[in-house]
Each structure stands twice: as C-alpha cells, then as structure tokens.
Amino acid sequence: MSLRAKEYYRASSLEDAYNKLKENPKNVIVGGGLWLKKTGLEYHTIIDLSNLGLDQIKEDKDFIYVGSMVSLRDFENSPIINKLFNGVIAFGVREVMGPAFRNIATIGGSVYGRFPFSDVIAALLPLDVKVKLYPNQEMSLNDLVNYRGKLDGIIEQIIIRKEEGKAFFKKVKTTALDFPMINFSIVNRSGKNYIAIGSRPGVAALAYKAMEEADKGNYEKAAEIASQELQFLDSSNISKEYRIDLTKVYVLRGLKEVNE
Ligand SMILES: Cc1cc2nc3c(=O)[nH]c(=O)nc-3n(C[C@H](O)[C@H](O)[C@H](O)COP(=O)(O)OP(=O)(O)OC[C@H]3O[C@@H](n4cnc5c(N)ncnc54)[C@H](O)[C@@H]3O)c2cc1C
Missing domain, CATH: 3.30.465.10 (Uridine Diphospho-n-acetylenolpyruvylglucosamine Reductase; domain 3)
Incomplete structure (x- = not known):
C-alpha cells in the first residue's frame, strides 16, 4: 500500500502547517506515514513537519x-x-x-x-x-x-x-513482530502504583480501583480487581477469558516487581 495524496507540503512553521491543515478536510499531518499508508485512504495534501526541529x-x-x-x-x-x-x-x-x-x-x-x-x-x-x-x-x-x-x-x-520509581512492561504476542494480544504497563512512581492495560482490545486504560488496592500492598487482590474493572473482549486470536487470566498473572507479577 502506498501513501496516496495529490500534494505534498513541507511546512515552514507550526502556524504554516496548521493553516494548511485547515484549508481542506482531506489535508493531513504526516509523521512517519506508516499508518496513513496502511489505511489506504487518499488525501489531498500531506503536511510534513520534518523541517521544524521537532525531532529532539x-x-x-x-x-x-x-x-x-x-x-x-x-x-x-x-x-x-x-x-x-x-x-x-x-x-x-x-x-x-x-x-x-x-x-x-x-x-x-x-x-x-x-x-x-x-x-x-x-x-x-x-x-x-x-x-x-x-x-x-x-x-x-x-x-x-x-x-x-x-x-x-x-x-x-x-x-x-521525571520521577523516581520502577516499571514493568509486558507485551503478549504470538510472534516477535506481531500486534499485542494484550499489554501491561505497571509503574511505581513516587511511591504510588499505576496500572495500564491495553489491547483488551480497547486502547490502554488505567485500572483505578486496582491501583488503590495496590497502594495498600494487596497485590493479589489488586490483580483480581484489575481483571474485573476494565472491559475485556474476544478477538480473532485471543479469547476474553484468556485476556482475563493473563491480567491476573501479569498485574500480580508487575506489582511485585515494581514494589520490590
Ligand atoms: C504494520 C504495522 C504494525 C504496527 N504494529 C504496532 C505494534 O505492535 N505496537 C504498537 O504500539 N504500534 C504498532 N503500530 C503503530 C506504529 O507504531 C505507529 O504508531 C504508527 O505507524 C503511527 O506512526 P507514524 O509516525 O507512522 O504516523 P502517521 O502514519 O504519519 O500518522 C498517524 C496519524 O497521526 C496523525 N499525525 C501524525 N503526526 C501528527 C502530529 N504531530 N500532530 C497531529 N497529528 C499527527 C496523522 O495525520 C495520522 O492520522 C503498527 C503500525 C503498522 C503500520
């Protein structure tokens, strides 16, 4: 699939890029262009920000x-x-x-x-x-x-x-280059626990009730709560039940690791 557009525009400033974006609903900002390419849609103008020093x-x-x-x-x-x-x-x-x-x-x-x-x-x-x-x-x-x-x-x-603390990340996937079946990101920062779970298949979300329980030091209960408070669904390559089982395992493992 190629990136399809009638015009390519290299912006000279953010204001210039924004004005160009507003000119036509079919104009888009391009980053690496990988997702824009994958969608297969056709755009009017793709607006490139690569001259604006935003790569720092x-x-x-x-x-x-x-x-x-x-x-x-x-x-x-x-x-x-x-x-x-x-x-x-x-x-x-x-x-x-x-x-x-x-x-x-x-x-x-x-x-x-x-x-x-x-x-x-x-x-x-x-x-x-x-x-x-x-x-x-x-x-x-x-x-x-x-x-x-x-x-x-x-x-x-x-x-x-910038904060002090420890983190744990786990992506469960079938092959090295695959999309995640589910992912876990658990961080203890400045003494408080944060639990994000993505690809459930919904976009990553924080498990607030589980985080509260984890702050009390009840990691097993926190993992159980995380598996209940967020929505888990079936996908073609993973069932809802397996996502829930993985959540109980990896949230517990992550909480233990970041609180060691
Ligand atoms: C085959 C494939 C496999 C992938 N696998 C994974 C994976 O396993 N895990 C994972 O996390 N991600 C995965 N991704 C997503 C990938 O990591 C990138 O997030 C994705 O390609 C978007 O980055 P990009 O720079 O290519 O954005 P683009 O394709 O350039 O843009 C994506 C969207 O963001 C908009 N945009 C870009 N930059 C800006 C900006 N500065 N301001 C406003 N809007 C902007 C564009 O208009 C477009 O709507 C995958 C993508 C592909 C194509």
Whole structure:
C-alpha cells in the first residue's frame, strides 16, 4: 500500500502547517506515514513537519520534552529516556515491530493515532505525561486517549515528568513482530502504583480501583480487581477469558516487581 495524496507540503512553521491543515478536510499531518499508508485512504495534501526541529529530546530538572517527530527508535535509544524507570519505558517502545520500522514511526503519530493496540501509549500512560498541541492546547495523555472525536491541532511535543520509581512492561504476542494480544504497563512512581492495560482490545486504560488496592500492598487482590474493572473482549486470536487470566498473572507479577 502506498501513501496516496495529490500534494505534498513541507511546512515552514507550526502556524504554516496548521493553516494548511485547515484549508481542506482531506489535508493531513504526516509523521512517519506508516499508518496513513496502511489505511489506504487518499488525501489531498500531506503536511510534513520534518523541517521544524521537532525531532529532539530535551530535558530540564523536572521534565523531558519529546518532539512529535522523534522516531520510536531515537526515543528507545535516548540516554534521557533510558534513565527513566529502569529503562522500561524505552523497552515498551522497543517492542513495536523491528528497528527499520521504528526508525520511521514517530511519537506524534503514535500518540495522535490512539491505536487500541498501542504499546507506546500503554508504556507512557502510567507516567505523568502531557501532550502539547498547537495552537493552544495542553492535555494529559490520559485525557487525550479518552477524548472522543477528531483532535483539533498538531502535536508539538509530549512532556514527561521525571520521577523516581520502577516499571514493568509486558507485551503478549504470538510472534516477535506481531500486534499485542494484550499489554501491561505497571509503574511505581513516587511511591504510588499505576496500572495500564491495553489491547483488551480497547486502547490502554488505567485500572483505578486496582491501583488503590495496590497502594495498600494487596497485590493479589489488586490483580483480581484489575481483571474485573476494565472491559475485556474476544478477538480473532485471543479469547476474553484468556485476556482475563493473563491480567491476573501479569498485574500480580508487575506489582511485585515494581514494589520490590
Ligand atoms: C504494520 C504495522 C504494525 C504496527 N504494529 C504496532 C505494534 O505492535 N505496537 C504498537 O504500539 N504500534 C504498532 N503500530 C503503530 C506504529 O507504531 C505507529 O504508531 C504508527 O505507524 C503511527 O506512526 P507514524 O509516525 O507512522 O504516523 P502517521 O502514519 O504519519 O500518522 C498517524 C496519524 O497521526 C496523525 N499525525 C501524525 N503526526 C501528527 C502530529 N504531530 N500532530 C497531529 N497529528 C499527527 C496523522 O495525520 C495520522 O492520522 C503498527 C503500525 C503498522 C503500520
């Protein structure tokens, strides 16, 4: 499948890109273009952000700033990202396809897409992450994931708060390059537990009741609650019951690991 568009436009600024986006409902922002290609849809103009310096990862004392055009590969190899939560966030992103693919796929495309199977969103959801959208919006990753409808704006960067703690990530898949059947991302940050489960097959969500129980130190009960409070459904390659069984096992394992 090729990326089909009548025109290609390399934006000179975010304002320029936004104005071009608004010109026609069939204009789109392109990150790595991998998902846009896969949909097989035809667009009027694809708007490229690659001249805007959005391929940088920067940090200050409290936050990490990841430009939307940072590739998954640069993200997973970044020393700044690898310092976060014993390198597990980088590991979660490394679980997506192969290195050649991750050299092209971007953080912006992965977040904007809100793909139900997303390992990238699952890995990031238990952290304190804000998404900055041009022209004038900033929202938590959790709000963005739960936002229904078409997002207005262009993702400029994601902002990750630096915190102390440990993380656990597990993608259950049939082959090395496959989509996840289910994924788990469990983080203890600043002494509190966060549990995200994705590809249920719904997009990653936080299991709030299970998180409360985990903070009391009741990890087995927390795993049981997680398997009940989120919605699990059948897919062609995995049953609802198996997803629930995996949840009990991996939530318990993850909670023990991050609280050791
Ligand atoms: C065959 C295949 C297998 C995959 N397997 C997995 C997997 O196992 N796990 C996983 O987590 N992911 C998987 N993915 C998803 C992949 O990791 C990327 O998330 C996906 O390709 C989108 O990234 P991209 O840079 O290619 O985005 P694009 O295809 O360029 O864009 C995706 C969407 O985001 C919009 N967009 C892009 N950048 C911005 C921006 N800065 N602001 C606003 N909108 C923007 C586009 O308009 C489009 O709607 C897979 C994708 C494919 C095609």
